[in-house]
Amino acid sequence: MAWDWQMFCEDTLDRTVREGCFGKDGDITYLDWMLSAWGWTVSVSLLALLLALVAGVVIGTIRTLPDSKWTVRFGNAWVEVFRNIPLLVQIFLWYHVVPAIFPAMKSMSGFVLVVLALGFFTSARIAEQVRSGIQALPRGQRHAGMAVGFTTWQTYRYVLLPNAFRIIIPPLTSETMNIFKNSSVAFAVSVTELTMFAMQAQEETGRGVEVYLAVTGLYIVSAFTINRIMTFVEKRVRVPGLAAPGAAGGH
Amino acid sequence: MIELKSVSKWYGSFQVLDDCSTRIEKGEVVVVCGPSGSGKSTLIKTINALEPVQKGEIWVNGTPVHDPKTDLPKLRSHVGMVFQHFELFPHLTVTQNLTIAQVKVLRRSLDEARKRGLKMLERVGLMAHKDKFPGQLSGGQQQRVAIARALSMDPIVMLFDEPTSALDPEMVGEVLDVMVSLANEGMTMMCVTHEMGFARKVASRVIFMDVGGKILEDCTKEDFFGNPDARQPRTKDFLGKILQH
């Protein structure tokens, strides 16, 4: 079977090969389309990651607060709900059910809904890691923070969270890579991200092998980049004399 | 300086402190000893409210610690505490360990905090290690940094919870030396420790706690060591055991 990589240089409307592979004057080649789809994948993933990190750290933290039953219960419920409903179902819930309850959300684009769904879904998993990271710290650390006069907030800010964060970098890395993989469900609500592009482009051109190989390559590049970034972060925050927290592991 | 009035504490139905009362005057060094599980750590941690109590009153320098309206972080900022397992902040350098609470809690400038922190580091003899991380220090060195960290806050009293019991024997001395010099300078101290040599040398009083969280003895050092016949049988028993080695 001969590979025909030239198909990426074809215009998406008239299927003629364009010079330089990029469309001009508003024309779009398959390469243009694929890169823009990659852009959507990256945007969905990064925004969802940001939301997941913020919500995950907050929820994970309040699950470890001493003497506050209600925040702990709320945090636990959050994790159970968002972790146990399949992601695709959650996306449809955001798409169909939530706007029915809150009419104000009817005008939200598929993009926003996917970011919310993916972000909250992942926040539950990150919250779980943050909680176990905090609870893995020696019990005396909380007392030590309080003993020097830190408030509860300061104890978390300056003692517990920085240390918990170092422990959970490995599982956070795999969570970040999961977000990229999971972002493919965005096609379900018509966001033209990579997976959506692959399905449509292979239908139009019949060159499924090339399309899927290229898309796979982009997913791999994305995953590799994240891995490098997280390794860099891990090196940057590594504390001399402290055992590497690799044992915490991923899933 | 410190007063405990009929303090009791329970974990569920399990009583850890049973009607404990004592006073510590300014400049006194009080040693607390007793068998494992008798509530020594719990007792000492009630003083800076790391362990809340259900009954009784605790006063520190005129502040009612048991009062829910008391600003506990502020109180704790001038009660120094040293833990069995050092509990330095592992992600911060020695200098940062010494300065962070001065800056964030006492609102000192970084310069001022560093000056004060390094002075305390000098005093525990560890100036050469100011840029290391806790994980790069020996246990004895970590504990001395922990003492310096507490001293940097200009505490009105120092609490020690078994500061040497997690140390290899050859490092116990260097930590005790620092504690002895503190005591000799007139620092008010409460020390949970089984180092009876330290107690004999600098303690003003000795408190003996027994299982069930009761204060069984609360007497001067002279009485505690020099007048065994006036002691409770449990105390004699305990002293016999720990003085053997």
Ligand SMILES: Nc1ncnc2c1ncn2[C@@H]1O[C@H](COP(=O)(O)OP(=O)(O)OP(=O)(O)O)[C@@H](O)[C@H]1O
């Ligand atoms: N969080 C807790 N929940 C339930 N029981 C506890 C808790 N913390 C301590 N205890 C119990 O309270 C009792 C007193 O503990 P504490 O640590 O004060 O004893 P200790 O005299 O310091 O002992 P050690 O010499 O071993 O340090 C022990 O029986 C312990 O098991």
Ligand SMILES: [Mg+2]
């Ligand atoms: Mg103890």
